[in-house]
Amino acid sequence: MSKSKGDTVQADARRFLDERGSNAALAPNGLNPATIMEKAVKDRIVDSYFYKEQCFALNEADIIDRVVEHVNFIGGTHGASQKPSPFLCLAFKLLELAPSDAIIQEYLSYGGEHFKYLRALACFYVRMTRQAKDVYTTLEPFLEDRRKLRRKARAGTSLTFVDEFVDDLLTKDRVCATSLWKMPKREVLEDLEILDPRVSPLGDIEDLLEEDDEGEGEDKANGEREESGEISEKDEMEMERDEDRRSRSRSP
Amino acid sequence: MRPKFIPKSQRGAAKSGDKEDEDARQQAEEEARKRAADELVEEQIKKDLAARAAGKKHWDDEENEESDVDTTDGLDPEAEEAAWRVRELKRLKRTRQAIEEREKELAEVERRRNLTEEERAAEDEAFLAKQKEEKEGKGKMSYMQKYYHKGAFFQEEAAAAGLLQRDIMGGRIQDDVRNREALPEYLQRRDMTKLGKKGATKYKDMRSEDTGRWGSFGGGGDRRRDDRNFDGDDRFRPDDDRFRSDGDGVKGANAIPLGDRRETRREDADRRGDDDRDRRDRRDRFDDRRDRGGSYRRREYSRSRSPRRDRERDRDRDYDRDDHRSRRKRSTSRERDRYDSDKRRKVDARE
Numbered sequence: 001m002s003k004s005k006g007d008t009v010q011a012d013a014r015r016f017l018d019e020r021g022s023n024a025a026l027a028p029n030g031l032n033p034a035t036i037m038e039k040a041v042k043d044r045i046v047d048s049y050f051y052k053e054q055c056f057a058l059n060e061a062d063i064i065d066r067v068v069e070h071v072n073f074i075g076g077t078h079g080a081s082q083k084p085s086p087f088l089c090l091a092f093k094l095l096e097l098a099p100s101d102a103i104i105q106e107y108l109s110y111g112g113e114h115f116k117y118l119r120a121l122a123c124f125y126v127r128m129t130r131q132a133k134d135v136y137t138t139l140e141p142f143l144e145d146r147r148k149l150r151r152k153a154r155a156g157t158s159l160t161f162v163d164e165f166v167d168d169l170l171t172k173d174r175v176c177a178t179s180l181w182k183m184p185k186r187e188v189l190e191d192l193e194i195l196d197p198r199v200s201p202l203g204d205i206e207d208l209l210e211e212d213d214e215g216e217g218e219d220k221a222n223g224e225r226e227e228s229g230e231i232s233e234k235d236e237m238e239m240e241r242d243e244d245r246r247s248r249s250r251s252p
Numbered sequence: 253m254r255p256k257f258i259p260k261s262q263r264g265a266a267k268s269g270d271k272e273d274e275d276a277r278q279q280a281e282e283e284a285r286k287r288a289a290d291e292l293v294e295e296q297i298k299k300d301l302a303a304r305a306a307g308k309k310h311w312d313d314e315e316n317e318e319s320d321v322d323t324t325d326g327l328d329p330e331a332e333e334a335a336w337r338v339r340e341l342k343r344l345k346r347t348r349q350a351i352e353e354r355e356k357e358l359a360e361v362e363r364r365r366n367l368t369e370e371e372r373a374a375e376d377e378a379f380l381a382k383q384k385e386e387k388e389g390k391g392k393m394s395y396m397q398k399y400y401h402k403g404a405f406f407q408e409e410a411a412a413a414g415l416l417q418r419d420i421m422g423g424r425i426q427d428d429v430r431n432r433e434a435l436p437e438y439l440q441r442r443d444m445t446k447l448g449k450k451g452a453t454k455y456k457d458m459r460s461e462d463t464g465r466w467g468s469f470g471g472g473g474d475r476r477r478d479d480r481n482f483d484g485d486d487r488f489r490p491d492d493d494r495f496r497s498d499g500d501g502v503k504g505a506n507a508i509p510l511g512d513r514r515e516t517r518r519e520d521a522d523r524r525g526d527d528d529r530d531r532r533d534r535r536d537r538f539d540d541r542r543d544r545g546g547s548y549r550r551r552e553y554s555r556s557r558s559p560r561r562d563r564e565r566d567r568d569r570d571y572d573r574d575d576h577r578s579r580r581k582r583s584t585s586r587e588r589d590r591y592d593s594d595k596r597r598k599v600d601a602r603e
Contacts, residue, residue: 143340143343144336144340146332146336148322148323148332149323150320150321150323157320157321158321159322159323161335161336161339163336163339164339167339167343186347187347187350187351187354198347200340200343200344202340
């Protein structure tokens, strides 16, 4: 199967769904990619117009186009009819395509710098399919990404951020109409010495607490001094991204 | 068009005049219908175009546009930075709290492990006493009082509002009956709204449902004997001979003589009642017969695969174990005392 996967591209998910993933390779965390999403959600995705029209015969590169063009919010199903979001449809497509680590790295780093929704999508996919250690190591750098995201739920639209979304992925068990697999807690992995303790960009929390005790004004100045370089870099990047978006004549 | 009967005499004349009118009308109708359809399609196309111009896709039939948020980045970098800092700090605090909680739990376990037996017992005692006090502080339910549960939902909210400890059953509304036993039986209802209604349950409490007699097991005394007694009433005696109590009451393989438990034979022999004596005599007779046979030799070891009890006891005594270890686990002798009867015991197998 893995050999034939290279030359043939399945146009739609029919085979994938009919065989219930029995012929597809398992995801690196040992789950069957055809059953990671829930049955009801899968059915809605396959029935949705967006999936039928825009997710037909996609490959890994086309995914980026679709994300840039059509994904302007994250979310699972929304509205009274529980319509699946394009975000979810594309995540399902990713499950079907099972891109390699290198591709995901591209999505996350280079693509992610430019397109925040692409990064969110890739993060979501990583959380669904990768092993716990990889999930933590891959996703935690994006806890520094403070870009805004639009999130649609049944209740309505709300504002969230990339770091918040990543944090949800790491801590919550249900995100975007998908029950995420139960990942061992970070502390457990640290105790097993699989992971190193996370170092926050803000520094150690004990230092921060001490600083708070000493004086808040000083603390603030400290923080700004620490991260002033980073901020300017970020600004530049954001400018670039804005230009990019304008050139595509589409603003979310 | 409705079919209409035209007499033969009028047929030719009517046709020629009406037909042209009819055709014209039909044509007009047809055109009108076509125009309406065209309009409909045109309208749809226009709508689609407008939607496309507005940047919407046809799968994107969103209802409430007003609940939108602005997600443009970089409007106010400093505020965004500050907001992110807050979020990050919250995350750090959360992880720290989790670690602290875990460490606290471990420390508690460690502390308890290091206590001596007495201290631990005292601690447990105190805890249980506190629990009991809490339970008793709630008060007992009065007779036929309606039960209200605190409810499964919104418990977190209730705890946050400090309502979780409140005494739900203790509270009374003003016109609630305090003493239901004083009421006539008809009015003794748990739920007064159900009074006189078909749906009112007749259930009162477990005590009124109970048909047993306390302290008596099937009529008191020996159960086996009493089962066959049928309270002395001939109407309840079985017709079948098999169930009739005649003499010994046992037949077939069950009729073989029974031995006593060894310990009872050894220790309680003189304490036994008169009702055991005849059985013991019978066993002695058996032994006599076997002795007369001559070839009989008492086996040293029983054939039963389970270890013999008396040997076990000896070993235990050697090891100077606690006394209770040597006691039999299965078939506790409590029942024997209660029924004060000769229950059928397994004989120590010998031939």
